[in-house]
Amino acid sequence: MCAVSFLNLSIFALAGELKSADAKPGSKNQIEIKDFHFNPQTLTVKSGEKITWINRDEEPHTVVSVEKQFKKSTALDTDQEFTITAGVPGTYTYFCSVHPKMTGTIVVEK
Amino acid sequence: MSDYISHDHEQDGIDRRGFLQCMAWAGTGLLWTVSGGILASKTLAQIAKAGEALPASTLSFLQISDSHIGFSKDANKDVTATFKIALDRINAMPTPPSFLIHTGDITQLSKPEEFDTFDEVLKSCRTNDVFYVPGEHDVLNDGGKLYRDRYLKRVEAKGSGWYSFNKNGVHFIGLVNVLNLQAGGLGQLGDEQLEWLETDVKGLSADTPIVVFAHIPLWTVYPEWGWGTSDSERALGYLKRFGSVTVLNGHIHQVLQKVEGNITFHTAMSTAFPQPAPGSAPSPGPMKVPTEKLRSMLGLTSVKYLQGKSSLAVVDSNLS
Numbered sequence: 320m321c322a323v324s325f326l327n328l329s330i331f332a333l334a335g336e337l338k339s340a341d342a343k344p345g346s347k348n349q350i351e352i353k354d355f356h357f358n359p360q361t362l363t364v365k366s367g368e369k370i371t372w373i374n375r376d377e378e379p380h381t382v383v384s385v386e387k388q389f390k391k392s393t394a395l396d397t398d399q400e401f402t403i404t405a406g407v408p409g410t411y412t413y414f415c416s417v418h419p420k421m422t423g424t425i426v427v428e429k
Numbered sequence: 430m431s432d433y434i435s436h437d438h439e440q441d442g443i444d445r446r447g448f449l450q451c452m453a454w455a456g457t458g459l460l461w462t463v464s465g466g467i468l469a470s471k472t473l474a475q476i477a478k479a480g481e482a483l484p485a486s487t488l489s490f491l492q493i494s495d496s497h498i499g500f501s502k503d504a505n506k507d508v509t510a511t512f513k514i515a516l517d518r519i520n521a522m523p524t525p526p527s528f529l530i531h532t533g534d535i536t537q538l539s540k541p542e543e544f545d546t547f548d549e550v551l552k553s554c555r556t557n558d559v560f561y562v563p564g565e566h567d568v569l570n571d572g573g574k575l576y577r578d579r580y581l582k583r584v585e586a587k588g589s590g591w592y593s594f595n596k597n598g599v600h601f602i603g604l605v606n607v608l609n610l611q612a613g614g615l616g617q618l619g620d621e622q623l624e625w626l627e628t629d630v631k632g633l634s635a636d637t638p639i640v641v642f643a644h645i646p647l648w649t650v651y652p653e654w655g656w657g658t659s660d661s662e663r664a665l666g667y668l669k670r671f672g673s674v675t676v677l678n679g680h681i682h683q684v685l686q687k688v689e690g691n692i693t694f695h696t697a698m699s700t701a702f703p704q705p706a707p708g709s710a711p712s713p714g715p716m717k718v719p720t721e722k723l724r725s726m727l728g729l730t731s732v733k734y735l736q737g738k739s740s741l742a743v744v745d746s747n748l749s
Contacts, residue, residue, distance in 0.1 A: 354712035355654070377502040377715050379538055379569060385612045394538060394569040397502070414612035417565050420655040422612055 533564025
Protein backbone atom coordinates (compact mmCIF):
# COMPACT_ATOMS: atom_id res chain seq x y z
CA MET A 320 0.00 0.00 0.00
CA CYS A 321 1.37 3.37 -0.93
CA ALA A 322 2.08 5.61 2.00
CA VAL A 323 0.73 8.62 0.20
CA SER A 324 -1.97 7.64 -2.19
CA PHE A 325 -3.50 11.03 -2.61
CA LEU A 326 -1.97 14.40 -3.08
CA ASN A 327 -3.62 16.55 -0.51
CA LEU A 328 -5.21 19.79 -1.39
CA SER A 329 -7.66 20.63 1.32
CA ILE A 330 -9.72 23.62 0.47
CA PHE A 331 -12.39 25.03 2.69
CA ALA A 332 -14.95 27.52 1.61
CA LEU A 333 -17.59 29.10 3.73
CA ALA A 334 -21.22 28.93 2.77
CA GLY A 335 -21.36 32.49 1.54
CA GLU A 336 -18.56 31.90 -0.89
CA LEU A 337 -20.06 28.88 -2.49
CA LYS A 338 -22.27 28.57 -5.47
CA SER A 339 -25.28 26.52 -4.63
CA ALA A 340 -25.43 22.99 -5.92
CA ASP A 341 -28.46 23.92 -7.96
CA ALA A 342 -26.40 26.41 -9.90
CA LYS A 343 -24.08 23.75 -11.19
CA PRO A 344 -25.99 20.50 -11.30
CA GLY A 345 -23.92 17.40 -11.72
CA SER A 346 -20.73 19.35 -11.52
CA LYS A 347 -17.74 17.19 -12.19
CA ASN A 348 -16.41 15.01 -9.40
CA GLN A 349 -18.67 16.49 -6.78
CA ILE A 350 -20.00 14.30 -4.02
CA GLU A 351 -23.04 15.68 -2.32
CA ILE A 352 -23.66 14.76 1.30
CA LYS A 353 -27.40 14.72 1.82
CA ASP A 354 -29.75 12.85 4.11
CA PHE A 355 -26.75 11.12 5.72
CA HIS A 356 -25.55 9.64 2.43
CA PHE A 357 -22.63 10.27 0.10
CA ASN A 358 -24.01 10.76 -3.39
CA PRO A 359 -22.79 9.24 -5.60
CA GLN A 360 -21.71 6.52 -3.25
CA THR A 361 -19.01 5.41 -5.70
CA LEU A 362 -17.20 8.00 -7.78
CA THR A 363 -14.69 7.16 -10.49
CA VAL A 364 -12.12 9.82 -11.36
CA LYS A 365 -8.88 10.12 -13.28
CA SER A 366 -5.64 10.54 -11.39
CA GLY A 367 -4.87 14.23 -10.99
CA GLU A 368 -8.51 15.30 -10.92
CA LYS A 369 -10.03 17.11 -8.00
CA ILE A 370 -12.82 15.62 -5.91
CA THR A 371 -15.07 17.84 -3.84
CA TRP A 372 -17.52 16.87 -1.12
CA ILE A 373 -20.21 19.34 -0.18
CA ASN A 374 -22.42 18.96 2.88
CA ARG A 375 -26.10 19.69 2.20
CA ASP A 376 -27.31 18.41 5.58
CA GLU A 377 -28.02 20.46 8.69
CA GLU A 378 -25.83 17.99 10.52
CA PRO A 379 -22.01 18.17 10.43
CA HIS A 380 -20.24 15.38 8.57
CA THR A 381 -16.64 14.40 7.96
CA VAL A 382 -14.77 12.62 5.19
CA VAL A 383 -12.24 10.13 6.58
CA SER A 384 -10.27 7.51 4.67
CA VAL A 385 -10.84 4.07 6.18
CA GLU A 386 -7.20 3.14 5.63
CA LYS A 387 -5.95 6.65 6.39
CA GLN A 388 -4.90 7.01 2.75
CA PHE A 389 -5.71 10.67 2.47
CA LYS A 390 -5.99 13.57 4.81
CA LYS A 391 -9.28 13.66 6.68
CA SER A 392 -11.56 16.64 6.59
CA THR A 393 -12.51 18.59 9.66
CA ALA A 394 -16.22 18.61 10.48
CA LEU A 395 -18.10 20.16 7.55
CA ASP A 396 -21.02 22.30 8.55
CA THR A 397 -23.93 22.97 6.21
CA ASP A 398 -22.74 24.00 2.72
CA GLN A 399 -19.08 23.64 3.58
CA GLU A 400 -16.92 21.67 1.21
CA PHE A 401 -13.75 19.63 1.21
CA THR A 402 -11.52 19.02 -1.78
CA ILE A 403 -8.70 16.61 -2.47
CA THR A 404 -6.81 15.73 -5.63
CA ALA A 405 -6.82 12.11 -6.70
CA GLY A 406 -3.38 10.54 -6.76
CA VAL A 407 -2.30 6.96 -7.29
CA PRO A 408 -4.86 4.77 -9.11
CA GLY A 409 -6.76 2.42 -6.86
CA THR A 410 -9.94 2.03 -4.81
CA TYR A 411 -10.36 4.12 -1.70
CA THR A 412 -13.10 3.72 0.87
CA TYR A 413 -14.03 6.50 3.24
CA PHE A 414 -16.65 7.21 5.88
CA CYS A 415 -18.07 9.94 8.10
CA SER A 416 -16.41 9.59 11.50
CA VAL A 417 -19.41 11.30 13.13
CA HIS A 418 -21.95 8.96 11.53
CA PRO A 419 -19.91 5.88 10.65
CA LYS A 420 -22.83 4.21 8.89
CA MET A 421 -22.11 6.67 6.09
CA THR A 422 -19.54 5.19 3.73
CA GLY A 423 -18.40 5.85 0.18
CA THR A 424 -15.83 4.77 -2.38
CA ILE A 425 -13.50 6.61 -4.74
CA VAL A 426 -12.06 4.73 -7.70
CA VAL A 427 -9.01 6.44 -9.20
CA GLU A 428 -8.08 5.45 -12.75
CA LYS A 429 -4.97 6.34 -14.70
CA MET B 430 -53.33 13.85 27.55
CA SER B 431 -50.49 14.47 29.85
CA ASP B 432 -47.22 15.49 28.39
CA TYR B 433 -45.46 13.66 31.08
CA ILE B 434 -44.51 10.09 31.28
CA SER B 435 -43.84 8.54 34.58
CA HIS B 436 -42.38 5.18 34.82
CA ASP B 437 -41.98 3.25 37.98
CA HIS B 438 -41.70 -0.46 37.97
CA GLU B 439 -40.55 -1.12 41.45
CA GLN B 440 -42.90 -4.02 41.77
CA ASP B 441 -40.80 -6.41 39.86
CA GLY B 442 -43.67 -8.23 38.29
CA ILE B 443 -41.73 -8.80 35.14
CA ASP B 444 -41.88 -12.43 34.39
CA ARG B 445 -41.61 -12.54 30.65
CA ARG B 446 -38.81 -14.40 29.14
CA GLY B 447 -36.49 -12.47 26.95
CA PHE B 448 -37.26 -8.92 26.09
CA LEU B 449 -39.99 -6.64 27.03
CA GLN B 450 -40.18 -3.85 24.63
CA CYS B 451 -41.86 -0.83 25.98
CA MET B 452 -41.59 2.13 23.75
CA ALA B 453 -42.73 5.65 24.00
CA TRP B 454 -42.70 8.07 21.13
CA ALA B 455 -42.60 11.65 22.22
CA GLY B 456 -43.94 12.83 18.91
CA THR B 457 -47.09 10.77 18.88
CA GLY B 458 -48.72 11.49 22.16
CA LEU B 459 -48.10 9.34 25.23
CA LEU B 460 -48.04 6.16 24.85
CA TRP B 461 -46.41 3.56 26.23
CA THR B 462 -47.60 0.39 27.66
CA VAL B 463 -45.63 -1.69 29.96
CA SER B 464 -46.10 -5.37 30.27
CA GLY B 465 -44.66 -5.71 33.70
CA GLY B 466 -44.51 -3.46 36.67
CA ILE B 467 -46.44 -0.35 37.39
CA LEU B 468 -46.94 2.56 35.12
CA ALA B 469 -48.25 5.84 36.35
CA SER B 470 -48.48 9.23 34.78
CA LYS B 471 -48.13 12.32 36.84
CA THR B 472 -47.15 15.76 35.71
CA LEU B 473 -44.62 17.91 37.46
CA ALA B 474 -47.46 20.39 37.88
CA GLN B 475 -49.54 17.78 39.65
CA ILE B 476 -46.68 16.99 41.94
CA ALA B 477 -46.28 20.66 42.75
CA LYS B 478 -50.02 21.12 43.35
CA ALA B 479 -50.18 18.20 45.71
CA GLY B 480 -47.32 19.75 47.60
CA GLU B 481 -45.52 16.48 47.74
CA ALA B 482 -42.37 16.94 49.71
CA LEU B 483 -39.76 14.38 48.95
CA PRO B 484 -38.68 12.19 51.83
CA ALA B 485 -35.20 13.08 53.01
CA SER B 486 -33.87 9.76 51.87
CA THR B 487 -34.92 10.42 48.28
CA LEU B 488 -32.27 11.09 45.70
CA SER B 489 -33.51 13.18 42.83
CA PHE B 490 -31.50 14.23 39.81
CA LEU B 491 -32.19 15.56 36.37
CA GLN B 492 -31.06 14.51 32.95
CA ILE B 493 -30.65 17.14 30.26
CA SER B 494 -29.38 16.28 26.83
CA ASP B 495 -28.52 17.40 23.33
CA SER B 496 -28.36 21.15 23.86
CA HIS B 497 -26.58 21.61 20.50
CA ILE B 498 -25.51 25.15 21.36
CA GLY B 499 -24.51 26.77 18.07
CA PHE B 500 -27.24 25.14 15.96
CA SER B 501 -29.28 27.82 14.22
CA LYS B 502 -31.18 26.15 11.40
CA ASP B 503 -34.91 26.03 10.75
CA ALA B 504 -35.64 23.27 13.24
CA ASN B 505 -34.79 25.74 16.02
CA LYS B 506 -33.10 29.03 15.31
CA ASP B 507 -32.51 29.77 19.00
CA VAL B 508 -31.36 26.69 20.86
CA THR B 509 -29.83 28.85 23.58
CA ALA B 510 -33.29 30.18 24.40
CA THR B 511 -34.84 26.73 24.68
CA PHE B 512 -31.92 25.56 26.80
CA LYS B 513 -32.62 28.52 29.10
CA ILE B 514 -36.27 27.47 29.32
CA ALA B 515 -35.19 24.01 30.39
CA LEU B 516 -33.08 25.55 33.14
CA ASP B 517 -36.01 27.74 34.18
CA ARG B 518 -38.06 24.57 34.61
CA ILE B 519 -35.38 23.14 36.84
CA ASN B 520 -35.31 26.34 38.88
CA ALA B 521 -39.09 26.16 39.30
CA MET B 522 -39.12 22.64 40.71
CA PRO B 523 -40.46 22.47 44.27
CA THR B 524 -37.48 20.41 45.36
CA PRO B 525 -34.27 21.14 43.49
CA PRO B 526 -32.53 18.11 42.05
CA SER B 527 -29.33 17.05 43.77
CA PHE B 528 -27.42 17.33 40.53
CA LEU B 529 -27.74 17.23 36.75
CA ILE B 530 -26.53 14.73 34.23
CA HIS B 531 -25.88 16.00 30.72
CA THR B 532 -25.88 13.15 28.22
CA GLY B 533 -23.93 14.88 25.49
CA ASP B 534 -24.07 17.07 22.42
CA ILE B 535 -23.56 20.13 24.55
CA THR B 536 -22.57 21.92 21.35
CA GLN B 537 -23.29 21.63 17.65
CA LEU B 538 -19.72 21.91 16.33
CA SER B 539 -17.37 21.54 19.35
CA LYS B 540 -16.42 25.21 19.07
CA PRO B 541 -14.91 26.90 22.15
CA GLU B 542 -17.42 29.74 21.88
CA GLU B 543 -20.30 27.25 21.87
CA PHE B 544 -18.99 25.65 25.04
CA ASP B 545 -18.58 29.18 26.47
CA THR B 546 -22.22 30.00 25.75
CA PHE B 547 -23.39 26.78 27.35
CA ASP B 548 -21.33 27.41 30.48
CA GLU B 549 -22.56 30.99 30.74
CA VAL B 550 -26.23 30.04 30.42
CA LEU B 551 -25.84 27.18 32.87
CA LYS B 552 -24.87 29.70 35.55
CA SER B 553 -28.55 30.69 35.75
CA CYS B 554 -29.44 27.21 36.98
CA ARG B 555 -29.72 26.86 40.73
CA THR B 556 -28.39 23.33 40.40
CA ASN B 557 -25.07 23.74 38.69
CA ASP B 558 -23.57 20.49 39.85
CA VAL B 559 -23.38 18.63 36.53
CA PHE B 560 -21.95 15.30 35.44
CA TYR B 561 -21.21 15.01 31.73
CA VAL B 562 -20.63 12.47 29.02
CA PRO B 563 -19.70 13.63 25.51
CA GLY B 564 -21.79 13.42 22.37
CA GLU B 565 -20.21 13.10 18.94
CA HIS B 566 -20.83 16.80 18.41
CA ASP B 567 -18.58 17.64 21.35
CA VAL B 568 -15.53 15.78 20.06
CA LEU B 569 -15.61 16.64 16.36
CA ASN B 570 -12.07 17.74 15.58
CA ASP B 571 -9.86 17.13 18.59
CA GLY B 572 -10.84 13.68 19.86
CA GLY B 573 -12.58 15.31 22.82
CA LYS B 574 -9.65 17.17 24.40
CA LEU B 575 -11.49 20.46 24.80
CA TYR B 576 -14.51 18.66 26.23
CA ARG B 577 -12.41 16.72 28.74
CA ASP B 578 -10.48 19.83 29.80
CA ARG B 579 -13.73 21.59 30.62
CA TYR B 580 -16.15 19.05 31.94
CA LEU B 581 -14.30 16.33 33.81
CA LYS B 582 -12.64 18.41 36.49
CA ARG B 583 -14.81 17.10 39.31
CA VAL B 584 -14.57 13.40 38.52
CA GLU B 585 -11.76 10.90 38.34
CA ALA B 586 -12.04 10.20 34.66
CA LYS B 587 -10.19 7.40 32.91
CA GLY B 588 -9.25 6.87 29.28
CA SER B 589 -11.23 9.09 26.93
CA GLY B 590 -13.39 10.33 29.80
CA TRP B 591 -15.36 7.57 31.51
CA TYR B 592 -15.86 7.48 35.28
CA SER B 593 -18.09 6.37 38.11
CA PHE B 594 -19.27 7.81 41.41
CA ASN B 595 -21.66 7.02 44.26
CA LYS B 596 -24.58 9.06 45.56
CA ASN B 597 -27.05 7.96 48.24
CA GLY B 598 -26.14 4.34 47.73
CA VAL B 599 -26.63 4.50 43.97
CA HIS B 600 -23.65 3.73 41.74
CA PHE B 601 -23.42 6.02 38.70
CA ILE B 602 -21.36 5.17 35.64
CA GLY B 603 -20.66 7.68 32.85
CA LEU B 604 -19.53 6.02 29.62
CA VAL B 605 -18.06 7.36 26.37
CA ASN B 606 -19.33 5.76 23.15
CA VAL B 607 -18.71 8.48 20.56
CA LEU B 608 -14.98 8.15 19.91
CA ASN B 609 -12.89 6.02 17.55
CA LEU B 610 -15.95 4.97 15.61
CA GLN B 611 -15.36 2.43 12.86
CA ALA B 612 -16.52 2.71 9.24
CA GLY B 613 -19.93 1.12 8.83
CA GLY B 614 -20.38 0.73 12.58
CA LEU B 615 -22.35 2.13 15.49
CA GLY B 616 -21.39 3.83 18.73
CA GLN B 617 -18.55 2.06 20.47
CA LEU B 618 -17.18 1.67 23.98
CA GLY B 619 -13.95 -0.19 23.20
CA ASP B 620 -11.99 -2.84 25.07
CA GLU B 621 -10.21 -0.53 27.49
CA GLN B 622 -13.45 1.02 28.74
CA LEU B 623 -15.20 -2.34 28.93
CA GLU B 624 -12.38 -3.81 31.00
CA TRP B 625 -12.56 -0.82 33.30
CA LEU B 626 -16.33 -1.29 33.65
CA GLU B 627 -15.97 -4.94 34.55
CA THR B 628 -13.53 -4.04 37.32
CA ASP B 629 -15.54 -1.03 38.44
CA VAL B 630 -18.66 -3.01 39.28
CA LYS B 631 -16.98 -6.20 40.42
CA GLY B 632 -16.96 -5.40 44.13
CA LEU B 633 -20.51 -4.04 44.28
CA SER B 634 -23.31 -5.96 45.90
CA ALA B 635 -26.06 -7.06 43.53
CA ASP B 636 -28.64 -4.91 45.33
CA THR B 637 -26.75 -1.70 44.56
CA PRO B 638 -28.90 0.36 42.20
CA ILE B 639 -26.92 1.18 39.07
CA VAL B 640 -27.38 4.17 36.79
CA VAL B 641 -25.45 4.13 33.53
CA PHE B 642 -25.40 7.18 31.32
CA ALA B 643 -23.91 7.63 27.86
CA HIS B 644 -24.75 9.63 24.76
CA ILE B 645 -25.65 7.05 22.12
CA PRO B 646 -28.22 4.47 23.23
CA LEU B 647 -26.67 1.36 24.76
CA TRP B 648 -29.27 -0.79 23.02
CA THR B 649 -29.96 -1.11 19.36
CA VAL B 650 -32.71 1.38 18.64
CA TYR B 651 -32.25 1.61 14.88
CA PRO B 652 -28.96 0.47 13.40
CA GLU B 653 -29.76 1.87 9.96
CA TRP B 654 -29.35 5.31 11.50
CA GLY B 655 -26.47 4.32 13.72
CA TRP B 656 -28.69 4.42 16.81
CA GLY B 657 -26.99 1.82 18.89
CA THR B 658 -23.64 0.81 20.39
CA SER B 659 -21.82 -2.12 18.81
CA ASP B 660 -20.30 -3.54 22.00
CA SER B 661 -23.01 -2.57 24.49
CA GLU B 662 -24.02 -6.21 25.02
CA ARG B 663 -20.71 -6.85 26.71
CA ALA B 664 -21.22 -3.88 29.00
CA LEU B 665 -24.73 -4.99 29.90
CA GLY B 666 -23.39 -8.47 30.59
CA TYR B 667 -21.38 -7.04 33.49
CA LEU B 668 -24.55 -5.43 34.86
CA LYS B 669 -27.04 -8.27 34.51
CA ARG B 670 -26.52 -9.54 38.04
CA PHE B 671 -27.75 -6.26 39.54
CA GLY B 672 -31.35 -5.97 40.67
CA SER B 673 -31.87 -2.49 39.27
CA VAL B 674 -30.05 -0.96 36.34
CA THR B 675 -31.23 2.29 34.76
CA VAL B 676 -29.61 3.28 31.47
CA LEU B 677 -30.00 6.92 30.45
CA ASN B 678 -29.09 8.01 26.94
CA GLY B 679 -29.55 10.96 24.60
CA HIS B 680 -28.63 11.27 20.92
CA ILE B 681 -32.00 10.48 19.37
CA HIS B 682 -33.90 13.53 20.66
CA GLN B 683 -37.02 11.67 21.67
CA VAL B 684 -38.29 9.58 24.53
CA LEU B 685 -37.95 5.89 24.03
CA GLN B 686 -38.05 3.19 26.63
CA LYS B 687 -37.36 -0.46 26.84
CA VAL B 688 -37.22 -2.90 29.71
CA GLU B 689 -35.08 -5.96 29.50
CA GLY B 690 -34.96 -8.04 32.64
CA ASN B 691 -33.84 -5.73 35.42
CA ILE B 692 -32.42 -3.19 33.00
CA THR B 693 -34.49 -0.17 32.02
CA PHE B 694 -33.33 1.80 29.00
CA HIS B 695 -34.46 5.37 28.58
CA THR B 696 -33.64 8.09 26.08
CA ALA B 697 -34.29 11.77 26.74
CA MET B 698 -35.65 14.60 24.68
CA SER B 699 -33.28 17.29 23.45
CA THR B 700 -33.45 20.89 24.58
CA ALA B 701 -32.71 21.97 20.98
CA PHE B 702 -34.74 20.16 18.31
CA PRO B 703 -36.60 16.89 17.82
CA GLN B 704 -35.52 14.06 15.56
CA PRO B 705 -37.84 11.74 13.65
CA ALA B 706 -39.01 8.40 14.97
CA PRO B 707 -36.77 5.61 13.66
CA GLY B 708 -37.30 5.01 9.95
CA SER B 709 -40.02 7.64 9.62
CA ALA B 710 -37.92 10.04 7.55
CA PRO B 711 -35.20 9.81 4.89
CA SER B 712 -32.57 10.57 7.53
CA PRO B 713 -32.24 11.21 11.26
CA GLY B 714 -31.52 14.91 10.67
CA PRO B 715 -33.24 17.67 12.67
CA MET B 716 -37.03 17.47 12.40
CA LYS B 717 -38.82 20.65 11.48
CA VAL B 718 -42.11 21.12 13.29
CA PRO B 719 -44.44 24.12 13.48
CA THR B 720 -43.07 26.76 15.85
CA GLU B 721 -45.98 26.38 18.23
CA LYS B 722 -45.28 22.68 18.51
CA LEU B 723 -41.54 22.83 19.01
CA ARG B 724 -41.45 23.17 22.77
CA SER B 725 -43.76 20.21 23.24
CA MET B 726 -41.06 18.09 21.65
CA LEU B 727 -38.19 19.37 23.75
CA GLY B 728 -37.70 18.49 27.36
CA LEU B 729 -35.81 17.02 30.23
CA THR B 730 -35.95 13.95 32.41
CA SER B 731 -36.28 13.74 36.15
CA VAL B 732 -35.15 10.67 38.04
CA LYS B 733 -35.94 9.82 41.64
CA TYR B 734 -34.69 7.09 43.84
CA LEU B 735 -36.15 6.35 47.23
CA GLN B 736 -33.72 4.47 49.37
CA GLY B 737 -34.88 0.97 50.05
CA LYS B 738 -36.86 0.73 46.83
CA SER B 739 -35.57 -1.50 44.14
CA SER B 740 -35.81 0.81 41.19
CA LEU B 741 -35.86 4.38 40.04
CA ALA B 742 -38.75 6.47 38.78
CA VAL B 743 -38.11 8.24 35.50
CA VAL B 744 -40.31 11.19 34.52
CA ASP B 745 -40.07 13.08 31.26
CA SER B 746 -41.44 16.58 30.95
CA ASN B 747 -41.56 18.78 27.91
CA LEU B 748 -40.96 22.51 27.64
CA SER B 749 -44.39 23.63 26.49
